[in-house]
Amino acid sequence: MSEYHELSWQGLWKNNAALVQLLGLCPLLAVTGSFVNGLGLGLATTLVLIGSNTVVSLVRNLVPREIRIPIFVMIIAAFVTIVQLLMNAFTYNLYLALGIFIPLIVTNCAIIGRAEAYASKNPVGFAAFDGLMMGVGFSLVLVTLGGMREILGNGTLFDGMEFLLGDWARSMTLTLFETDNKFLLAILPPGAFIGLGLLIALKNILDRRLETLGAPRPTDKQVQRARVTAES
Amino acid sequence: MSLRIASSPHQHSKRNTGSLMRLVCYCTLPGFAAQLWFFGWGTLFQFIIAVAVALGTEAAILELRKKDFEKALSDCSALLTALLLALCLPPLTPWWITALGAFFAIGIAKQLYGGLGHNLFNPAMVAYVILLVSFPVAMTSWLPPQQLMQQGYGLLDSLSLIFTGYSNEGYSLNQLRSGADGFTMATPLDSVKTDIDLGLTVEEAMAKPQFHEGTGVGWFWINLAYLAGGLVLLKAKVINWHIPLSMLLAVSVTAGFLHLMSPDLYASPWFHLFSGGTMLGAFFIATDPVSASTTNLGRLIFGASIGFWVVIIRTYGGYPDAVAFAVVLMNMSVPLIDYYTRPRTYGHKARR
Structure with a gap:
């Protein structure tokens, strides 16, 4: 049980793919212009991670060590193709909005990193759970960044959720404020870099707080003075 | 006779950062005055807004970083950044754009990099670029020189345009910008x-x-005034x-x-x-x-x-x-x- 606990903690916070490993930044920075884009890419990445981790773990004893990377890449590419076709079929507008970044999930280093570092050395259950947690951790960052940028740049939140959830979600759009002068910087690529930087900084601050909370407060030391000079 | 032995640097200048920054501020005055003459009082208000926000941000962040902010504020570097930003902005930019710019200049471009002396980029220019890419319309809405305008506008008009978007007579910025033929200049x-x-x-x-x-009417003289101020800076070896x-x-x-x-x-x-x-x-x-x-x-x-x-x-x-x-x-x-x-x-x- 503690292994699952440890995997969750590592995936969601301590070893978060986006905030700590800084892997998969290209889609992270490129598509997080809105909440729904972040959520869509996050879900796709999570599905691919779970699938690839499971299969890599299943075949881990059959794959020759020398050619493991091409094999992993092919497994990942197969799952990316599945996800891409599914999105094309069921969430067509989101598929169009994410564009090239869905096939590019293949090149997301977070996925091959997990396959190589964890799934190829551990049993199926753990590997699948690790994929789930890594994916959820990555998605949370995508969603946070997307929401932040959407609020700042557009004044809305959950705009376009109908692309993912169907027509009823049209009413989910929250308009926080309306303005003629939109804060374009938040939507443009520099906004993604600044936003990600601020998120990483926030995580580091929280980590430091947690450390000082957990650590016992240093007690006042009783200094024992020793006489070092000869008596005069 | 006694020979005093001093260690390097052997530079005997009484100037410190503060006096240097203040000197630069004074040297922008001819250009500042020319801008006021040709484009009305707006720049003055931009300057006041920018300085207030810049100094406030600097003090707040230095307080967060547990540094001595009184000393840092007295070196006038934030003042100079705010001044340069205000001089670059169109005179009748809405107040919140200026405030946002000053905040970005000091908060993001200067203090996040470690404060004075550590910033990779010129804070005023980073703020200007951020504002320009974010609000391209507002940031390019320069009025024509006052001498060419249909509707004059005074001190109170500038104030009300900056804070409400309309002049006292109810003209919007875009109406003011239109020339006699209805085309925007x-x-x-x-x-x-x-x-x-x-x-x-x-x-x-x-x-x-x-x-x-x-050359443009007004712009020629403004540039000439900055040239004069710049030559003074050169002469003073700043x-x-x-x-x-x-x-x-x-x-x-x-x-x-x-x-x-x-x-x-x-x-x-x-x-x-x-x-x-x-x-x-x-x-x-x-x-x-x-x-x-x-x-x-x-x-x-x-x-x-x-x-x-x-x-x-x-x-x-x-x-x-x-x-x-x-x-x-x-x-x-x-x-x-x-x-x-x-x-x-x-x-x-x-x-x-």
């Missing part, structure tokens, strides 16, 4: 660029009322001649080359030298001691590249003026320039 740089895109020649573009003898001279030379050479190639498509070097922020940029912005190159050869390269980029971006880029982009672009290259132009240490041979 853009800044000289903007207008020449648009007209050339429309297929006019430079000469035809400059037949409009906001031009006079090859700045070196390398950056301004190489930048202005590069502007002239690049613009001259293009102009000679096709006088109908490319404006003259004279126009580029005395339009937009060329002089302000050359003497007050590119010479920022923190973010500019530090070796003499490096300064020449740095200035010349800025001048080159100013003309190129003005001619081919999407935005009318380019000083901010050129400066930020070259700020990025400063570590590289400094690395390759390290001066030879005395006693060492030149590297082969």
Whole structure:
């Protein structure tokens, strides 16, 4: 049980793919212009991670060590193709909005990193759970960044959720404020870099707080003075 | 007689950071005054807003960083940043844009990098670029010089336009910007660029009322005033001649080359030298001691590249003026320039 606990903690916070490993930044920075884009890419990445981790773990004893990377890449590419076709079929507008970044999930280093570092050395259950947690951790960052940028740049939140959830979600759009002068910087690529930087900084601050909370407060030391000079 | 032995540096200047920054602020006064004369009181209010926000942000962040903010505020570097930002903004920009710019200049571009002396980029120019890409319409809404305007506007009108968007008589900024024929008068740089895109020649573009003898009405005098202030800075040895001279030379050479190639498509070097922020940029912005190159050869390269980029971006880029982009672009290259132009240490041979 503690292994699952440890995997969750590592995936969601301590070893978060986006905030700590800084892997998969290209889609992270490129598509997080809105909440729904972040959520869509996050879900796709999570599905691919779970699938690839499971299969890599299943075949881990059959794959020759020398050619493991091409094999992993092919497994990942197969799952990316599945996800891409599914999105094309069921969430067509989101598929169009994410564009090239869905096939590019293949090149997301977070996925091959997990396959190589964890799934190829551990049993199926753990590997699948690790994929789930890594994916959820990555998605949370995508969603946070997307929401932040959407609020700042557009004044809305959950705009376009109908692309993912169907027509009823049209009413989910929250308009926080309306303005003629939109804060374009938040939507443009520099906004993604600044936003990600601020998120990483926030995580580091929280980590430091947690450390000082957990650590016992240093007690006042009783200094024992020793006489070092000869008596005069 | 006693010989006093002093350790290096053997430089006996009574100037500290604060007095240097204040001197730079005073030297912008001629240009500031010219801007007030031609474009109304707006710039003064922009200055007040920007300074208030900049000093507030600096104090707040230094307090968070547990540093002595009174000492940091008294060196006037935040004041100078706010002043430069205010001088670059269109005079009647809504107040919250200015406030946002000042916050970004001090908060993001300066303090997040570690405060005075650690910032990679010129804070005022980073703020200007952020505002320009975020609010392109508001940031290019310059009024025509007052002498050409249909509707005059005074002190109270500027105040009310900045804070509410309408003048006391209820004119919006866009109505004020329209000339007698109902067309909006853009800044000289903007207008020449648009007209050339429309297929006019430079000469035809400059037949409009906001031009006079090859430069923009008002802008010529503003640039001249900044030139005068900059020369005082040079004389007072606050700045070196390398950056301004190489930048202005590069502007002239690049613009001259293009102009000679096709006088109908490319404006003259004279126009580029005395339009937009060329002089302000050359003497007050590119010479920022923190973010500019530090070796003499490096300064020449740095200035010349800025001048080159100013003309190129003005001619081919999407935005009318380019000083901010050129400066930020070259700020990025400063570590590289400094690395390759390290001066030879005395006693060492030149590297082969």
